[in-house]
Structure formats: C-alpha cells, structure tokens
Amino acid sequence: MSREHRPVWERRPGRAPGEPPRVIVVGAGIGGLSTGAYAQMSGAETRIFERHVLPGGCCTAWSRQDYVFDYCIEWLTGTGRNNDAARLWRELGALDGKTVAHFEMFNTVTDETGRSVTFYNDPDRLEAHLLELSPADARPIRAFCRDLRRFIGINLYPFLTPPPLQSPREKLRTLRAVLPSFVTLWRTAATRMETFCARFQDPLLRRAFPFIFFQDHEVFPLLPYLFNMASAYHHNAGFPQGGSLGLARSVEERYLGLGGRIDYRSRVERVLVEDDRAVGVELRGGERHYADHVVSACDGATTLQGLLGGRYASPRTDRLFTELAEEPDQLYPGVVSAFVGLKDELDPAARHSTTYLLSEADARALPGCMQNSLVVQLRSRYSDGFAPPGKSVVHCTYFSDYASWKQLRRTDRKAYWARKQEVADFVRGFLERHHPGIGRAIEVVDVASPTTTERYTGVRGGSILGWKSFTPADDVITGLINKDRLRLPGLDGFTLAGQWFGGGSLIRAAASGRFAVQYLCRDLGLEFRAWESGGTEPWHPGKLGRLPQLEKRRVT
Incomplete structure (x- = not known):
C-alpha cells in the first residue's frame, strides 16, 4: 500500500466499550506475522509495518532469469501431525494446501578423498x-x-x-x-x-x-x-512446498484473511513513548500511528538502541546485547550463499544434500570460508517451481566472517564485487570437479554475502538464526520469556517478539508471537483464542508473487 493511500491511525481519547484494542507490530518476519495473526484471532485490530517489499524477513527468496533462489529453510520442524509444533503451523496456515518433501537422510558428508557417510533417519539403516x-x-x-x-x-x-x-x-x-x-x-x-x-x-x-x-x-x-x-x-521435519517465501506468504495470507493489514516499504524509526508507555510509532518521513500496544518483532539491537533510543532495557537484554553479543560462540556466523541455475535436470541418483569437507587449498581459495566445508544442496528436489521445466537449482552455502565482508563493502565496493566473483568462480570449478560436465549447463550464479542479508532484512551481522542454542544466550532468552514475559521493565504497552527474543529458529520465532499475544491478552482484557486455518486451496508457485532481484549488478 502506497503512502498516498495509507490511512493514519490517529490518536484516540480512549477505547470505547466493545471497541477492539489496536496493536502495532514492527516487522513482518515470521515472528511479526505470528503475533499479528494470533492478535487478530483474539479480537485485536492489528497493523504490521515492514521496511521490505516482502514478508518473512530472512525466510525469503529472490529470482534470477526465472529461477527462484530459496534462502532459509533446510527443514521445518512441525510438518507432521499430532504435536504442538504442527498445530502451531496449522493455526498460522503455513502448510495450507501444500505437499511436504521428506528425505530418508538428513545429510551426506564427503571428505577430501571421496569417502562419504550418509546420516539416514532410520536408526536400523x-x-x-x-x-x-x-x-x-x-x-x-x-x-x-x-x-x-x-x-x-x-x-x-x-x-x-x-x-x-x-x-x-x-x-x-x-x-x-x-x-x-x-x-x-x-x-x-x-x-x-x-x-x-x-x-x-x-x-x-x-x-x-x-x-x-x-x-x-x-x-x-x-x-x-x-x-x-x-x-x-x-515426517515432522520436512520441506514444505513453496519453501521459505512460500511459508511466509501462507502466514501472510492467513493474517490478512483474519482482517489484519501490512504496510510494506514502511520503515519504523522510533517507538512513541509518553509517561513510560508505548503509544505508537513514527515512520521514516515523520508519519505517526497510534495504538494501545506496540510489539517489536524486528532485529533486537535495532529495537533497543534504535526504536527505543537506548532508554529502556532489562538485565537480560543488557546481558544479551552488551555482553554475550561480543563473546565468541553466542551468535551464529553469517552465511555466504551461491545459487546456481542449471539448464539441465539433476542426476536423479545424486544426494539432495552433501557437506564437502574441504582440503586446506580449497578452504583458502573460498573467500571467508569458516570450518573448511561447503554445503551443496540440490534445491530443485525440495519443491516444484524453483526452476523452469527441465532445469535445476543448486544452493551452495558456508559459514563466513561477517566483519570482513562488511569492511570490504564499506571501503572498496569494487573489491567487494571481485570477492563475490571469486566465490562464483570457486563454486563453478568445485561443482565441475564433483559433477563432471555440469559446468556447461550453468546459466547463472548468484552470490549473497552476510552483508546482503543485513541490508535486505536488517538482521544483525547477517546472522540468519541469531543466538545459538545450548549457550548462555539460550538461558537468558528462556528467562526473558518466562520471567520478564517478553516485556521491558519501566515501559508499559510494549512487547518483544521474534528470533532475537524468542530463539533462533522458525518454529521458535513463530512461537514467540503466540507467547507474546498470550501475555498481552491479559493486559488488553482479551481472551486468547486460536484455531487451525483449515485452508485447502492447493499451493502453486504463483502464490509467491512478484520476486525482487537483490542486486542489480550480478556475478557471472
């Protein structure tokens, strides 16, 4: 919705009896969409402001030459039935009308000599x-x-x-x-x-x-x-049809169907606070919108230092963002993704996912490579619509140092693009070595660095998953949910949600929205309600909508 036609939520003197409370949500990632959907189900009137043109945050995709490059999901907890994770996704409509791809193994690992081990899910096998x-x-x-x-x-x-x-x-x-x-x-x-x-x-x-x-x-x-x-x-950790953006689009459809609204290209600059109570938000350009409650489901550091100007915090958020954020092994590193579009079908006998343990020479040749490894996934096997008929998509990823990419892009844009080209060249050569003849079929290579992730989603350090589980950060987040109830002391009318405050996975981000609404329903005098969507319209690739291209310039 363009700004010219976007009605402003004006300040109102007080909520009349029977009038639904207004809730503003900052960010249309999975946590924000979940918050909006559950608030709508519970009787609130909600509005989501999103800086990007798509929902999902890091749960996204983009396109090149009719290929769809799916960015986030490798497997999704909750694709089965008869468990709480599956119920949550079905309440959010995430799996409506979709098939789910299931694989008999999680991954194959191959060393430098060509020896391989396959991690089958069946314990006997x-x-x-x-x-x-x-x-x-x-x-x-x-x-x-x-x-x-x-x-x-x-x-x-x-x-x-x-x-x-x-x-x-x-x-x-x-x-x-x-x-x-x-x-x-x-x-x-x-x-x-x-x-x-x-x-x-x-x-x-x-x-x-x-x-x-x-x-x-x-x-x-x-x-x-x-x-x-x-x-x-x-079969409770499969790959849903439509992939990452497909998941976000389905939850978006569920949210809009419940009467919610999303304003894209609407960057929130600050939360409006009066007498230590959040009363609304101000957008870039000065436009103000008022509500009875504000939920921030965007990047954690942006929320605390940007939207709130550093005025409100808790011992737990201080521990997360001023102490643990600077310690090793608390945050996931950034990821480099190289998507490869092929004009041929993939070998049906090839594994859908392989981690290659690299030689020292290969690891040195791959820019910013951590862990001396490269993951190669045959993404066309995961869902239909990722490649035109008769063609294929391969996704190559590795953990990489964010700081070096950020510094290079800031100081020497030409060298930054040259480094991306090095990644593309390495991937071409590596795939040819392991799949002879594949080089002739490559039509396009698209490289996304950790700074690409940060620029398009706002996520700190290009870290797709945020905090690592089974670390002190995980314990702090548990306290933030169970003790602080996703609130900041001294600030009323404000709640936290999303991966930075609920945990770094899609299911935990979605659950944080459910938790946030359960807590705020008590403040707003609402009964928390939730039910499964029950949508049956078959999913099709057209539901992804118009996909952006992340960079006008491309590697070759």
Missing part, C-alpha cells in the same frame, strides 16, 4: 551403514543409534503456551512426557558432540558427525541432532 564403514567403532555407533531409537519414542514440542501461563493440566501433560525420558534428555543435553566424536577411531566419522546439520554448530550437544533426526523419521 544408519547403524548398518556406519558399522559397514567402521566396524571398529561399533560401541559409539550403537550408542548413538540406541539413543536415536529412544528419541523416536519422544513426542515433546513445547511451542504452544509459555510455562507461566500453562494450566495445571498442561503442566502435568508436559511432566508425563518428560519424566520417562528425563535421563536420556539430560545425558544427551550434557554431552557435547565434539566430546562424543572423540570416541571414534575412523577419521571420517570423527569429522563428519558434527555436520549432520550441514554445518558444524560447534556448541551443540547430542540432543538436537537426535531430536531432529527423530522428527525427520516421523
């Missing part, structure tokens, strides 16, 4: 495969697969209600789910993956296990690996 690779490692192999079988029997997805608001019945249900598996959960949460890997004699297995999730998450214990592999076994 995984155990047989690993024992064939390294019979000498029977003890740790059987231990891991035994735990995977135990996790397959666990169905715990606490994404519906924050603990302070759970009824005695809900708490009892959670307790019953946790107690039988408490020892397994505690032990696997206390065992670092790197500690477990030291038990392997085979060098490939010792190096490969941390890359089950494509890149080494470094601080993770065993628990999340087992949890997600078990979810995939149950």
Whole structure:
C-alpha cells in the first residue's frame, strides 16, 4: 500500500466499550506475522509495518532469469501431525494446501578423498551403514543409534503456551512426557558432540558427525541432532512446498484473511513513548500511528538502541546485547550463499544434500570460508517451481566472517564485487570437479554475502538464526520469556517478539508471537483464542508473487 493511500491511525481519547484494542507490530518476519495473526484471532485490530517489499524477513527468496533462489529453510520442524509444533503451523496456515518433501537422510558428508557417510533417519539403516564403514567403532555407533531409537519414542514440542501461563493440566501433560525420558534428555543435553566424536577411531566419522546439520554448530550437544533426526523419521521435519517465501506468504495470507493489514516499504524509526508507555510509532518521513500496544518483532539491537533510543532495557537484554553479543560462540556466523541455475535436470541418483569437507587449498581459495566445508544442496528436489521445466537449482552455502565482508563493502565496493566473483568462480570449478560436465549447463550464479542479508532484512551481522542454542544466550532468552514475559521493565504497552527474543529458529520465532499475544491478552482484557486455518486451496508457485532481484549488478 502506497503512502498516498495509507490511512493514519490517529490518536484516540480512549477505547470505547466493545471497541477492539489496536496493536502495532514492527516487522513482518515470521515472528511479526505470528503475533499479528494470533492478535487478530483474539479480537485485536492489528497493523504490521515492514521496511521490505516482502514478508518473512530472512525466510525469503529472490529470482534470477526465472529461477527462484530459496534462502532459509533446510527443514521445518512441525510438518507432521499430532504435536504442538504442527498445530502451531496449522493455526498460522503455513502448510495450507501444500505437499511436504521428506528425505530418508538428513545429510551426506564427503571428505577430501571421496569417502562419504550418509546420516539416514532410520536408526536400523544408519547403524548398518556406519558399522559397514567402521566396524571398529561399533560401541559409539550403537550408542548413538540406541539413543536415536529412544528419541523416536519422544513426542515433546513445547511451542504452544509459555510455562507461566500453562494450566495445571498442561503442566502435568508436559511432566508425563518428560519424566520417562528425563535421563536420556539430560545425558544427551550434557554431552557435547565434539566430546562424543572423540570416541571414534575412523577419521571420517570423527569429522563428519558434527555436520549432520550441514554445518558444524560447534556448541551443540547430542540432543538436537537426535531430536531432529527423530522428527525427520516421523515426517515432522520436512520441506514444505513453496519453501521459505512460500511459508511466509501462507502466514501472510492467513493474517490478512483474519482482517489484519501490512504496510510494506514502511520503515519504523522510533517507538512513541509518553509517561513510560508505548503509544505508537513514527515512520521514516515523520508519519505517526497510534495504538494501545506496540510489539517489536524486528532485529533486537535495532529495537533497543534504535526504536527505543537506548532508554529502556532489562538485565537480560543488557546481558544479551552488551555482553554475550561480543563473546565468541553466542551468535551464529553469517552465511555466504551461491545459487546456481542449471539448464539441465539433476542426476536423479545424486544426494539432495552433501557437506564437502574441504582440503586446506580449497578452504583458502573460498573467500571467508569458516570450518573448511561447503554445503551443496540440490534445491530443485525440495519443491516444484524453483526452476523452469527441465532445469535445476543448486544452493551452495558456508559459514563466513561477517566483519570482513562488511569492511570490504564499506571501503572498496569494487573489491567487494571481485570477492563475490571469486566465490562464483570457486563454486563453478568445485561443482565441475564433483559433477563432471555440469559446468556447461550453468546459466547463472548468484552470490549473497552476510552483508546482503543485513541490508535486505536488517538482521544483525547477517546472522540468519541469531543466538545459538545450548549457550548462555539460550538461558537468558528462556528467562526473558518466562520471567520478564517478553516485556521491558519501566515501559508499559510494549512487547518483544521474534528470533532475537524468542530463539533462533522458525518454529521458535513463530512461537514467540503466540507467547507474546498470550501475555498481552491479559493486559488488553482479551481472551486468547486460536484455531487451525483449515485452508485447502492447493499451493502453486504463483502464490509467491512478484520476486525482487537483490542486486542489480550480478556475478557471472
């Protein structure tokens, strides 16, 4: 909606009896869309202001030459049925009318010599495969697969209600789910993956296990690996049709269908505060909109230092953004993505996802490469519509240092583009080495750096996932949700949501919106309500809408 035709939410003297409360949400990422949808379901009148032209934040896509480059989702927790994560997505309409792609393995890891290990989700198949690779490692192999079988029997997805608001019945249900598996959960949460890997004699297995999730998450214990592999076994960690932007578009459609509205190209400059109460927002250009409550679901540092001018904080937000943000291993690094459009079909026998452990020479040649690894995903296998008929898309990613990309773009734009070209050239050569003949089929290569992510989404440091789980930051976020109730002391009428305050994954970002509305319903005198969308219209690629091109200039 253009500014010329956008009505202003004027200040009103007071809410009349029966008049719905107004809620402004800053940011149309998954956390913001979730907040808006649940507030609409609960009887509020909401409005979302978004700086970009698309919903979803980092959950996005863009196009080149009729190819769709899907940026975010590798798997989505909650694509199945009969668990809380699935219920949340179905309340938000995220999976309406969609098929879901499920894969029999999470990832394949290949070392410099060509040896490979495949991480099947079926524990029996995984155990047989690993024992064939390294019979000498029977003890740790059987231990891991035994735990995977135990996790397959666990169905715990606490994404519906924050603990302070759970009824005695809900708490009892959670307790019953946790107690039988408490020892397994505690032990696997206390065992670092790197500690477990030291038990392997085979060098490939010792190096490969941390890359089950494509890149080494470094601080993770065993628990999340087992949890997600078990979810995939149950078809509860698949890839939804339409991918990342498709997910955002579906939640956007659900929100708009509930009567909400989104103003795109509308950058919020500050939150309006009177007598320590948030009363509205001011947009770039000076336009002001007033509401009974404001929810910020955008970048965390932008919220605290930009929108609020550094005037309000809590011990927990101070710990997150002034202490932990500067410590190593608390934030996910930035990501470099190289999308490759091919004019041919992909080899049907090729794995859908492979992490290649790079030689020292290759790692030096790949600009800003961390962890000496490159992930290659055959994205055309994930969903229809990512490539024109008869063509394919490959997505190559690696963790990379944000600061070096940022400095180069700020000081030497020509060198910045030359560095992107180095990535494109490396990817072309690397794919040709591992898939001979593929070079002749490449039509386009598009490279996005961590600074690209920051520029188009506003996310701090180009970090798609934000805070790492199983770190002190995770504990602080738990306190922010359960103790502070997503509020800042001394500031009324204001709530926090999104990945920076609810945790760094799509399901946790969506849950933060649900939690935020459950808390604010009490303040606004509303009954929290939620129900599944039930939409049945089949998904099709046209629902993605018009896709932008992130850069006018491109690598070749």
